[in-house]
Amino acid sequence: MRIHLLLYFFICFIFNSLVLTAQNVSIQFQSITFEDGISDSRINHVMQDKEGFLWFATRLGIDRYNGQTMKTYQFLQEKQAEINTMLQSQKGHIIVATTKGLYFLNIENDRFELLKSQNAELDTHLDTNIHSIIQLKDGRFLCSSATGTIFSLSLEESKTEYHIFNFDKGSNNNYASALFQDVNGVIWMGTSQGALWFYNESEFVPSGFSKFNNTTYINEITADADGNLWIATNGNGLFNFNADLEQAKHYKKTNNNHSETINNNMVLSLYADKNDNIWIGTDGGGLNLYKKAKSKFHHFQSDGYNEFSISDNAILDISPGEDNVIWTGTVHGGVSYFKNNISLYNIPPSKLGMDHKDKQDSRILEAKNGEFWLTAGRNGLRRFNPKTGKTTIFKDDPSDKNDLSGNNILSLYEDSLGRIWIGTLYGGLNILNPKTNQFLKAENWSGLKAIFAIEKDGKGNIWVGSNSGITVYATQLNILHTYSVNSNIGLSSNVITCLYKDVKDDMWAGTATGLNVFKQDKFTSYLPIKEDKTSLSGSRILSIAEDDDLSILVGTYGYGLNRYVRSSDNFIRIGKDNGLEATFIRGIFLDDEKNIWCSTNLGLSKISPEGIVQNFDGHDGIEPFNNNKAEFGRDGYIYMAGTFGITYFKAKELKNNYSKNPNVFFTSISLINENGIEQVPFENHLKTNRLTLPQDNVVFNIGFATSNYWDPEKIIFAYKLEGLHEQWQTVGSQQTLYFSNLDPGDYTLKVKAINNAGNESSHIASLKITAMPSFWEKIWVKILMFLFFIATVIGFLKWRISAIKRQKLELELRVNQKTKLVEEQNKKIYKNNLDLLNAEKANQELKRKQLENELNFKTDELTNRTLREIHKNNLLDKIKNDISKVAKRNEDSERLKSIVNLIDDTLNLDKDWDDFYNLFQQVQPAFISNLKKMCPNITDRDVKLCALIRLNFSSQHIATLFGISESSIKVARHRLRKKLKIEENQSFQEFFESLRPKTAT
Template sequence: MTFLVFFSGGLLNAQKPVLQFKHLDIRDGFSDNRISQVVQDKNGIIWAATRLGINRYDGEKVSAYPLNNSAEIYDLKIIGVDNILIATSKGLYTYHKKRDRFELFSVETDDNTRNIFNKGVFSISSSNSYDFWMAGGKGKFYSVREDQKIYSYSAPQLNKSFSNTNIISLSEDTRGRLWLGTNNGEVWVFNPQTKKLIPLEEINNSYPINDIVVDNLNQLWVATNGNGVYKYNLESKSLIHYTATAKRGESINNNVVLCIYEGNNQRIYIGTDGGGINLFEPEKDHFTYFKQEVGEWGLSDNSILCLARGMHNVIFGGTVHGGISYFEDRINVYNISPQQLEFDTDKQGSKILEDAEANLWITAGRNGLRRYNPETGEVTVFIDNKNNSSDLAGDIVLSMKEDNKGRIWIGTLRGGLNIYDTNLKKLLQFSEQENLRSIYAIEEASGENMWVGTANGVVVFNDQLHIIKRINTDKGLSNNGITSIYKDVKGVMWVGTEKGLNILSKEGEQLQSFYTSKKDTTSLSGNHILCINEGPDLSVYVGTYGFGLNRYSRRYKNFERIGEQEGLHGKIVRGILVDNERSLWLSTNLGLSRIKSDTINSFGIQEGIPPFHGGNASLSKTGRIYFAGNDGLSYFEPETLQRDASQPRVFFTSFKVVEEKGARDLDPTAVFNNEQAYKLKLQPGYNLLTANFSSSNYFDLDDTEYFYKLEGLNNQWHALNKRKSLTFSNLAPGEYRLHISAKNGTGQLSLQEANIQFQVLPSFWQRWEIQAFLLLLTGLLILFLANWRNRNIRKQRDNFKKIVAIRTKEVEKEKDRAYKNELELLETERQNEQLKQKRLSDELRFKTEELTNSTLRTVHKNNLLVEIKEDFILEAKKNVVHKQLFENIVEKIDDSLTIDTEWEQFYTLFNQVNPGFIPGLKEETSSLTDRELRLCALIKLNFPSQQIATLFGISLSSIKVARHRLRKKLKIEEGTSFEIFFKSKGF
């Protein structure tokens, strides 16, 4: 067994808060990557100072504002609501909205006071309301009031010990005192009430003071240009000097400090020239360093020129070479580096097990297993030494479980099953341990048995480490590839496989299996199961590979699918856990998703939560959530990880209007600044408007979802998803107001919406006065046409009456002639029809007589044959010598009686007389024989039974029997004659 044990120096020094940075630079349109100052105004617009002037960024494009005389910019501040001030080497500049440019600051006062704004200004500090302070050269500083009163102060006059130097930094504290930092390293405090200027003698420094901040703990932070940082407690008068010579974590990492900013929870962010951002957390009295990193989320440059708060908890940092790096000022996630855990660069995510002694067992991808003690920072490394058969078998650990005896069961991909006894502090040897493969799941069942899920089904061990049962497809499992095992509150075992979900009793008997079905939306969403857990309501949650989450209802015995439509963005769910607040946490391919009160919130890279590739998050006994991977071990307290509930402000970035002369782009700054009640007007026939917009929350800018409604058309909000552009065309003339809003972190629409009023002008023909005139003209024309038409109608009616009278007489004469001709024609046709009917009747009578005669001849012939037959029969009895001869003659006579030749002739004549009779009988009763059809035909001709018997060559009694059978086949009711039946059927 190989153990590599080392200490990380304790958890406090090992952990590092996670900050994720985003960036803006020349690739986004900025003039330069050197950003000396940056602010965000109330609308969400970013203003950045470069060596080429001011850049304005609205989330879509950058607008450049060069300053006169190539002034060097020292400071940039927003005073009051939206008064943008710039301190430069050539004076104080301010932004004029109507002219959309920066101009020298001016007030209505005497020339001597006005000249102060034309000189070098090094720093600006906001005061109460719209007032501000500004610092100049040679010890000059000024207070500018909202009422345009200006108070000028000279430090050398206020205190003669003040050397003739420049004040390059200043800051007003909550008590109204002004702190001044000079170019020669001195710190002074000025009391506006007493007009006293006093040096802070405790600070012995000769380096320029780059920044001064008084924090909420009443501590003065002083940034020097080479002598580190001073922290001076204004109450206790104690002083701490932080320099780069101290031990790591106990002080700053670079002595050139360019800026200081106080964030949330008294955190102090320190920008250095080469050491990146140093973070001081007062409750831990510890420094953390954030330096330039390769990748999307690292700091872009190690030289930080400025730090300033933006909206939505964002802090912007201007750098020397990396543009703007910005991050959210909330630290939820802490990290222990992969180097401290001896992790390599394997991208495989980790699984974490907290044992009974609060040690964390962490899988290390393809590099074995780690045991980490959060209290001491002690790390134990378990790896597979091929030359040592008693150490960890298999470097790729897939699953872990601690049993009730304090033994850690460790499943690997190819090395089999390992069991580490925490009491004996060694790996145990047992039979069959190397014969198991792909152990993705281990669970303790009732009765101290351990279920081990392998590639060949479930293997059940007893507490003596003997295999007592194997459960596979032969025992009813849906598949042998076991991916997860879970024991619910009833002791029932849920077994997930690569092809379906199974419920088994604790004895291993198959109870039920579940599969996905395209036709049944209450079935599983996918068959590849990755994880199983019970929720707060005892519903069973099932995570799948590629098909999201399923919730099994014990009451209704079906599944509810939870996917992207319900707000779950990740499709691969690798882990499910329930925290102490009864919230559900899902480890997905996009990060962590929390389900609380049926609301789903997702947390990803920008909150410090990476995607889960093979691993999953774990809940500690204290309620802390851990996760690990190639970035090391990270953790957070669930209640601290919240979505930003602030209201993102939406603002327009540009408009495009199509007019007769072509497309015209409108700058929203010019649109809204020219007039307070500005109304955009669209020309008739060219009413096409495109509006582009953005959000003030730059950290979530790419994931912001927008909504719009257009008053004048409808008052309903419509989703735009992540689209930041909207076009309207062919709108009817009228007044409209366009509203754009965005969702905040909690999924609600922000109240800080953008809106603009515009008017679609009517064309010449759409103007109401023109339409009224046309309507009146149309009415007069209709009235004139109606009168003219009525006169013509009356005249035509009189002429028509005369013509009708004449035509009526002519028509009556023609009708008389036509009537007579028609009568004659009808009479002729009647006579012809009578002749035709007579001819047909005669023809029918003839054929009927011919049929009857033919039949009678046949009857007569048959009678003769019968008489001859009887004579020969008598002779045969009398004359024994010729008996055989007479019997042969009788047989020939019988044959002649059955010959069908006469019947064929009979049928020919009968069908001519009764063409539909035989086919109708066959359709009525298809089982009639040919002899029965002949019988029906003879009955139809009213032949008596005796003659029918003669024709058939049978006795009269046989004919009666044949008629009886025929009635039954034809289903003729009793009392109904054949003639009536044939007539009723239309034969």
């Protein structure tokens, strides 16, 4: 058992070693060409300055690029000079070495000027062919000229110091062609005759490199992390020299072992990065990379079929930029640049028999024996053995019925017996035995079309999904079951797009109209429901997988990713709100760290177990997936196939290439006034960091950019204008701000960048803005206007006061006249009114007397009537007594008749009560009605009692009128008081007065 285990690990080790041996680094290049405004396709040198601007040295001059616009400084035509190199000093000065002297950028004048000193001897050296220039650690500049002179130069504002170095040139044609200072401060010099010198105390002396007999021109020198020197020659290849041991390794182009050496002996440029990789620019061999850790060379050449290849095979310069970008200047292709983030490896299509012209994507399958099977667009099938590098091609020959049937392959699957199942578009189902390279025929193999999915179920049977439903095969290749819409078992569509077996051995089928799961011999369908966000987001299913929590991941055609939660039996949608930018999810798998990888129409998306989404696209070396998908290998690699061959990488090593901390800088200023648009020379404001707006300015705009030239479209910006608002305003990817009608005063414009990971740049561009006031807004003008206003107001007040005084006098005269006239008229009116009042008074007095007489009359009449009532009652009393006597004495009938007559008299007296009421109503109008309103249940007897009390009749008279005793009257009065709710301290008369209606005064 141990022997088998050790053998297994040994085989895996050997296999991985072979894979790593065969691999080639994959790099995505971008270019800056004439379309971007570059003045010349030949770029001698590329430099990114401290602000983030790019500088390109060409034959026509120097181009400065800010990511939006290109500005060309042409200053060499008259002298017919060319630029050899350029640098930015420690203090930020741009210095250019040319064939006609040394130039520097005058920021105030925004032009390059020839460097001149006050020393005639120094000027003779400055005004020559300055072949190379470097800045030493002490701040001095070391220059070499084509005449053989080497001199150091100290550029200070107050004085210019220089020093001439001597070395034994040997001949007049020998000069310093390359200068370099290593980390230990040692200055190295390569010569035009191939020697390597170093500075020792006071002079340059030869190094031990001379014993290697190089006589070829040295173009450049650099050093790796171990301190070894790398020496580029102009035809004799590349040297790696250990100065301490005086040992060298020589790399030259050979016909064999391309991965062990350079591919061109003309080495024009070198750069050693921080990862100890050596980048080598050649003349015709493109860009070479030497990875010291693996002692392997990789070569990158221009490919007309690959838009992401380097633009030219002649590399004049290699320079580092910000954020791990490497810039290359080419002879014919302008500028090519790439992210130095090596994580992708590639097997080129030439080794796979792939056709550049067919842009059809490829499916890839890693077999158990380590071989790769991949489709070749419409050109059949490829079998690649990474151990031997051998590729076997399978194509459909119409004359051979035993070979591959159908060249357009849609799906691949390896069964437990190692057989490769191949689903085609029109050729049916193919099954290949890799051991014999023979194709096997399954039952009804030719009747299946558009086979997009093949999967094994829990019993080992193979499910084949086509446009006619699902066909289940046994290992003997006979059909066990067929499932379709016509089977009436719940399948939503016959067009099967993907199949998947979960850990519970349930089979999931994605179709053109929804998701299906097979349980207990029937399908359950899940379809998108409009306005139900817990349902599927889209109907056409492209991919299915299972997450670590056993939820089902479902990729759709155009509607993003879905997660089916078993416990709640619903779907959670994952899309742009969650950071997943793509909408077409063509493949899903989990890596060893439980990250979810999605093959999308934009590239790859990685979702961590915490739900953090990272999107990888062309800027990261990941091509979009149109009809294919990535596969996860057993060795931890992720594999992709296409017209670019096979690209693969370790899942845990792929990192986003987004810019982490780009500089933000201003690029342009335009003023808009009555005369139109005025472009302001920005360099002046760049130096002073201040902008002054003229008084007639109406609108101005400011452009800005970042040092991120790799994926600038993914940068968003925010700004604030201090003095106007203090809050940051997000403007998205917009790179121009417009302001209008700023009030006079001082402002500070600040702009910052935010990368596509949501991280803000620590560098904030700042520009102070002073808005000048107009003529009328100037302080002295405002003071004069204020004084003039005050004087005008005072003059007006004085004039107004004088006018008011005159009007007052005139008014007083008129008032006096009017007053007299009014007094006379008032006297007349008063006299007339007095006479009228007296007459009215007399008339009122007369009316009063008439009313008083009438009231007295009616009162007397009422009293008389009341007395008559009393008389009647007396009569009744007498009748009562007489009847009583007759009853006792039994007198005759004559006496009884007289009694009857008396009673008739009393009846006549009862009619007088009506007359009493009428008279009483005239004397006391509304008394009875108000009394009944206040006490609706009052009786007529009570009303009579109230009327008599109102007329101040005594209790004795009232008793007589009612024919009762005086004591009974007292009881009746007491009961009446309670019925009327009269308070104890209130008399009847006071209560009756309250019943009288209020009269207006």
